Amino acid sequence: MSKLLQVDNVEKVYDSEGLPTQALAGISFDVLEGEFLGIMGPSGSGKTTLLNCIATIIKPTSGQILLEGESISAFNSKNLAAYRGNRIGYLFQDFELLDNLTGRENIMLPLSIHGESVATAEKKITEIANYLNITDVLDKFPAQMSGGQKQRVAAARSLVPEPAIILADEPTGALDTRSARTLMEKLKGINEEKGRNILMVTHDANAASFCSRILFIQDGVIFHELRYQENESREAFYDRILQVMAQLGGGSANVL
């Protein structure tokens, strides 16, 4: 499998009011084509900092990040806009849907920005809405949807421009157990059936058990790695995740 994303010796030191905090301490890993990679670790271990560096929301202090072999820090403003707009997709805990737009309009938003024709956009939306079971909420506003429906609309919005990788930060964090499970099953399906790449930060062992590989970080470096074994049950993988979490401390282990 080829390397989709390369994180090479990335260090991030925050300097707030002269008090330096090392959030990432020279972290290195690759995301391979077709992976659903989970990032876990205790609170303050650097997970969001890592995701924000990949999303170009913040700049690493040193080291480099490459997408499909290209260094994202070397992008000019045009390439950077294209990278943020359609090579990476985002899925966050708090949905971030626009309240005054319907589900369909929210999903349509990135397509309109990229100048997609209405007919093509409609076709893509119909397909993804069917897959995520949100067809009946497409004409509703976010306030008229359940949390799970909102998050699946947000997932559709992040998937529809077909980015090279989806960056998900605690996507199940605001969902009840059933909705969290549905979302994870759908994300796993999209990864396996449609070959979409996902990098997901989570505290939740259940959500992580849908990943193909998990990196555990502590103090800004990789502490451990787990790989889903072929023919392994999700429950067995979940148990292995819990064992590592017990060594690390922190995190939640609610059964989905």
Ligand SMILES: Nc1ncnc2c1ncn2[C@@H]1O[C@H](COP(=O)(O)OP(=O)(O)OP(=O)(O)O)[C@@H](O)[C@H]1O
């Ligand atoms: N803007 C900032 N300025 C200064 N320090 C920061 C800033 N953002 C994060 N930090 C510090 O960097 C470290 C890593 O934070 P980060 O948010 O990446 O951790 P995390 O693993 O995502 O935590 P959590 O699971 O609680 O969200 C922490 O010590 C945190 O206090």
